[in-house]
Amino acid sequence: MFKNELVIAGRRFKSRLMLGTGKFPSSTVMADALAASGSEIVTVALRRVDVKNANDDILSHIDSSRYLLLPNTSGARDAEEAVRLARLARAAGCEPWVKLEVTPDPYYLLPDPIETFKAAQILVKDGFNVLPYINADPVLAKRLEEIGCVTVMPLGAPIGSNRGIKTAENIRIIIEQSNVPVVVDAGIGAPSHAALAIEMGADAVLVNTAIATANDPVEMAIAFKFAVESACHAVNAGMATMKLKADASSPLTGFLRD
Amino acid sequence: MSFISLLKEYNWDDIKKYIYSRTYRDVEFALSNSRLTAQDFAILLSPAAEKYLEHMAKISKEITLRRFGKTIQIYAPLYLSNKCVNSCLYCGFNAKNKIPRKTISFATIEKEADLISNEGIRHILLVSGEAPKDVNMEYLKKTADICKKYFSSISIEIQPLSESEYSELYKNGIDGLTIYQETYNRETYKKVHLAGKKSDFDWRLETPDRGGKAGFRNIGVGALMGLEDFRTEEFFVGLHAQYLMKTYWKTHIKVSFPRIRNAEGGYKPDHIITDKNLVQSMLALRIFLNDVGLVISTREPKDFRDNILGLGVTQMSAGSKTNPGGYSEDNKEGEQFSMEDTRSVEEFVSMLRSKGYDPVFKDFDQNFFSGVA
Numbered sequence: 207m208f209k210n211e212l213v214i215a216g217r218r219f220k221s222r223l224m225l226g227t228g229k230f231p232s233s234t235v236m237a238d239a240l241a242a243s244g245s246e247i248v249t250v251a252l253r254r255v256d257v258k259n260a261n262d263d264i265l266s267h268i269d270s271s272r273y274l275l276l277p278n279t280s281g282a283r284d285a286e287e288a289v290r291l292a293r294l295a296r297a298a299g300c301e302p303w304v305k306l307e308v309t310p311d312p313y314y315l316l317p318d319p320i321e322t323f324k325a326a327q328i329l330v331k332d333g334f335n336v337l338p339y340i341n342a343d344p345v346l347a348k349r350l351e352e353i354g355c356v357t358v359m360p361l362g363a364p365i366g367s368n369r370g371i372k373t374a375e376n377i378r379i380i381i382e383q384s385n386v387p388v389v390v391d392a393g394i395g396a397p398s399h400a401a402l403a404i405e406m407g408a409d410a411v412l413v414n415t416a417i418a419t420a421n422d423p424v425e426m427a428i429a430f431k432f433a434v435e436s437a438c439h440a441v442n443a444g445m446a447t448m449k450l451k452a453d454a455s456s457p458l459t460g461f462l463r464d
Numbered sequence: 465m466s467f468i469s470l471l472k473e474y475n476w477d478d479i480k481k482y483i484y485s486r487t488y489r490d491v492e493f494a495l496s497n498s499r500l501t502a503q504d505f506a507i508l509l510s511p512a513a514e515k516y517l518e519h520m521a522k523i524s525k526e527i528t529l530r531r532f533g534k535t536i537q538i539y540a541p542l543y544l545s546n547k548c549v550n551s552c553l554y555c556g557f558n559a560k561n562k563i564p565r566k567t568i569s570f571a572t573i574e575k576e577a578d579l580i581s582n583e584g585i586r587h588i589l590l591v592s593g594e595a596p597k598d599v600n601m602e603y604l605k606k607t608a609d610i611c612k613k614y615f616s617s618i619s620i621e622i623q624p625l626s627e628s629e630y631s632e633l634y635k636n637g638i639d640g641l642t643i644y645q646e647t648y649n650r651e652t653y654k655k656v657h658l659a660g661k662k663s664d665f666d667w668r669l670e671t672p673d674r675g676g677k678a679g680f681r682n683i684g685v686g687a688l689m690g691l692e693d694f695r696t697e698e699f700f701v702g703l704h705a706q707y708l709m710k711t712y713w714k715t716h717i718k719v720s721f722p723r724i725r726n727a728e729g730g731y732k733p734d735h736i737i738t739d740k741n742l743v744q745s746m747l748a749l750r751i752f753l754n755d756v757g758l759v760i761s762t763r764e765p766k767d768f769r770d771n772i773l774g775l776g777v778t779q780m781s782a783g784s785k786t787n788p789g790g791y792s793e794d795n796k797e798g799e800q801f802s803m804e805d806t807r808s809v810e811e812f813v814s815m816l817r818s819k820g821y822d823p824v825f826k827d828f829d830q831n832f833f834s835g836v837a
Contacts, residue, residue, distance in 0.1 A: 207478050208503040348713045382499075385465065385710045407499055444493045444504075458521035461771040462740045 210442060212409055214387055215303075215335040215356040217274070221246045222404060223434045224276070224389065225427075226414025227264055228254070235423050237267040243427035244435075248273040249305050249412065252291045253281040257298035276337065278305035284318070285325035292329055304329060305359070306338040315365045319346050323353075330354040339391055342373035347380045347388075358384060359412065361392035362403065366415045368395025371402055381407040397426075397433030404437035405445065467673065467707050468666060474703070476649050479506060480696040486510035495519065500752050505702050508748035509695040514740065520747040524776045527754050536816055537757075537779040537824045538809070539587035540580050541621070543788040544568055544607065546798045548593025550660035552646070554688065556728040556800045557593040559660070563728050563798045567598035568788045573610050575792045581614035583783055583809040586826040588615040589642065591786075591800075594623035594661060601629060605636045612637050617828040619682060623661065624671040630678030637833055641675040642684035643668070644722065647691045648700035656691060672704075676712030681828065683708060683715050684759060689742065690724035690733030698745040702752050709753065718757030718779060721745055725763050725801035739768055743775065750776035765804040773819055783809035 212219045224247040230236035240248060248268055256262045257277075268275060277295040282288035285308065292304040306329065308322045309315040317339050323346070329336045335356045340346055342360035350358055360377055363369035370393060371377060381388050387409035394400050400411045413430055420426035483506050491513045494504035507513065508520065545567035548557040556563065568576070580588065588611055592599045599622055611618050619640030620633070630641070647653050650665055657663045672683050685704055687697045701719060708717045721742055724733040746758055760769060760777045762784040769780065785791050787799040805812070813823045 207474060207482065208501065208506075209473065378499075383710055383713060444497065456518040456521075458525060458775060459517045459743065461767075462517070462738075462743060 212387060214337075219246050219274075219410075221431075221434070222410040222438060223400070223430055224249065224410055224412040225417065226412060227251070227268070227418075228414055229418035230423060231418075233263050233267040236264070236418070239417055239423040239427040240268070240273065242424045242431065243417070244431045246273060247276055247410075249276040249278045249414075251280045252277050252295050257295055257300060274303065275300060276303050276305050278307050278339075279325075280307045280309065280315075282308050282325075283310045283321075284308060285321045285328065288321070288325040289328050289332075292325075292334060293332070296334070302333055303335045304337065306336050309339075309365075317341055317361070319343060322346075323349060326350055326355055327353050337389070342376035342380060344376055344379040344383060347384060351384060351386050355386065357387045357389050357409075359389045359391040362390050362399065363393025363395075365392040367393055368416055369393050370395055370399040371406070374406065377403075377408065378406060397429045400430055401433040401437040401440075404434055405440055407441070466670070467704060468669060470703070470707055471648070471669075471700070474700070476696060479699055480693060482506055483510045483695045483699065486512045488512050488515060491516050495523070495751075502699075502703060502706070502752075505748060505752040506699050508751060509698055509744065511695075513748070514744060517740070517744060517747065520744070520751060521775050524747040524750040525774050527750055528774065528776050528778070531754055532778050533822075534774075534820055535822045535824050536773070536777065537587065537827060538585065538813070539589055539617075539619075539779060539781050540583075540585045540809070541589045541591045541761075541781060541784050541786065542573070542576055542580060542611075543591045543786055543790060543800070544573070544603075544622075545592040545595045545599050546788050546800065547595035547598055548660075549596070550594050550662040551658050552662060553656045553658070553729070554691070554724050554731040554733070555593075556798075558729050561728045565798065566788055567592075567595060567603075570606060570610060572789055572792060573607055576789070577611055577614040579791045580783075584813070584825050585783070585809060586615050587617040587619070587828070589619045589621055589640075589781075590638075591621045592623075592788075596623060599623070601632065604633060604638070608633065608636045608638050612830055616826045616830055617681075619684075621684075624668055625674070627674040627677050630675050630680065634678050634680060635833070637830055639680060639828060639833075640682035640684070641672070641680045642720070643671045643675070644684075644686045644688060644720065645669060645701075645704070646688045648687060648697060648704070649692050652692050672708055673711070676708060676715050680715055681832075682718060682757070683712065684718045684720055684757075686720035686722060686759075688722055688724060689737045689745075690735050693735060694737055694741050694745060698749065702749050705749070705753055705756050709756065716757060718759050719749060720759040720761065722761065722763055725804070728799075743772065746772070746776045762803050762805040763801065766807060769805050770815060770819075773816070773821060780812075782807070782812040 225245045279288040279291045308318045337357045339359045347358040362371040389410045390403040390408045391412040395416045417426045494507040547565045618638045621642040759779045761781045
């Protein structure tokens with residue numbers, strides 16, 4: 207009756223934790239961390255892999271029967287580059303899912319809203335399930351939903367900054383208004399940040415740096431798994447955030463009779 | 465996702481059972497959430513929540529003040545026609561009722577518009593029965609042209625139209641649409657809408673979608689209170705409003721709470737809606753959807769309208785007549801229903817001011833429409 211499950215483009219997922227694959231000390235550690243995290247969606251930077259080569263170091267460590275491989279267009283500086291990358295991945299046999307990243311600035315890697323929108327329009331028409339990485343801009347989120355994106359992925363803080371949910375006020379609005387799942391992506395540096403995002407009502411989180419660069423990535427993957435699950439339980443349990451104050455008088459509704 | 469498919473996820477009887485089996489503890493938890501789910505909303509509509517009405521009123525008042533300030537938007541209806549091809553059991557315009565029928569002429573529209581605007585009204589709601597022969601596109605466009613001279617915002621509450629017709633009306637200066645589903649219960653809907661185009665539940669249900677796609681600035685929805693169990697009914701109203709707010713995000717969505725009034729035909733509602741029931745519905749909706757507009761018309765009596773100020777309401781009609789030609793001719797023949805609050809606009813507005821509320825007559829401008837100025 208009151209459903210609470212993660213469905214993206216018609217596909218159901220149990221885990222609300224998505225993982226990135228960059229910055230791990232080795233592909234073996236990455237594979238172990240993925241397994242430990244319980245994730246079902248794993249994103250891979252197309253610029254880093256050789257999608258045509260089954261023996262590619264990263265790809266060969268990701269079991270595609272277990273994970274939805276979500277190619278991302280990181281490194282693309284404009285719509286044209288992003289579209290080309292996505293099409294290459296599909297031509298090489300990837301499922302038509304793409305995490306759309308258009309980040310012209312090479313330092314903070316902040317997403318370009320105009321180019322992201324343009325690329326999304328083209329890719330949606332092309333039949334892709336598009337998951338765009340965006341700044342926490344509620345109007346942009348609605349515009350992307352309107353043209354057929356299957357999620358929106360607002361950032362909590364700049365990529366790799368580990369600073370947490372700095373854009374909370376705007377993310378709250380995006381969550382309230384969105385008809386598609388909201389995935390908080392970037393900035394999540396600690397399990398408590400991931401838990402907070404889920405408690406706020408985000409449908410999922412995407413984590414990379416915090417796990418990949420931890421002293422023990424596998425242990426950290428477990429920490430994130432539990433943090434996200436624990437927040438899901440809290441949401442289902444119904445969190446009381448404000449206390450009811452007892453009040454005997456009824457100045458506002460005193461005019462009502464039974 | 466369309467609202468029809470969303471509606472299929474919720475079974476009427478299950479929701480009703482859920483609402484009626486809530487406990488005080490459920491209500492306390494729902495009220496302590498800062499972000500309400502549809503489930504919490506259902507809880508606030510429960511009999512158990514009645515005990516927490518004062519608390520809900522405080523929360524609702526605080527939210528309304530923060531989002532809307534101490535303002536009430538004022539509008540008035542202008543009845544164009546009481547002709548109707550439908551036979552809705554509860555309505556005075558039921559085709560089977562023997563009442564004098566008419567569609568007012570453009571000269572009368574001009575006269576009525578002049579009188580209404582002289583009272584200060586700038587937001588007009590054009591109302592008619594389902595009379596497509598008389599109230600057709602040509603008639604509506606001409607009416608809009610006349611009304612533009614007197615009003616800054618024009619809404620319609622007429623038979624459902626197609627998306628392209630709505631687009632055309634929007635281009636001609638009509639910025640708002642009101643369309644009540646009457647009831648979200650398919651079986652009850654069938655029982656009270658025996659004949660005519662209105663018997664098509666889905667066509668009516670998707671009317672706000674067609675209006676949203678056409679670009680209307682405001683869309684009003686609601687259920688006719690009294691046809692069904694109000695708690696379950698208002699749950700679906702809230703769900704519909706939320707769906708519309710999320711889907712047509714550039715449109716302001718508002719909800720009305722019309723209670724069945726005495727009307728020609730003598731229909732007696734199955735469910736009596738008390739003041740308390742109406743207030744609970746309004747408060748629950750405000751706490752669930754902080755930004756939705758809440759409308760209370762002159763169907764409601766004077767004292768009730770005065771008392772609910774500040775509890776969540778944002779728009780109120782004033783000085784209304786519900787028969788075609790009612791402003792320029794002094795008779796009540798052919799009314800849709802009988803009015804409760806019969807105060808003039810001036811009297812109503814001075815009551816608002818005395819309670820510290822600002823009556824807002826104009827908050828839209830025809831100049832937003834390209835090519836109109």
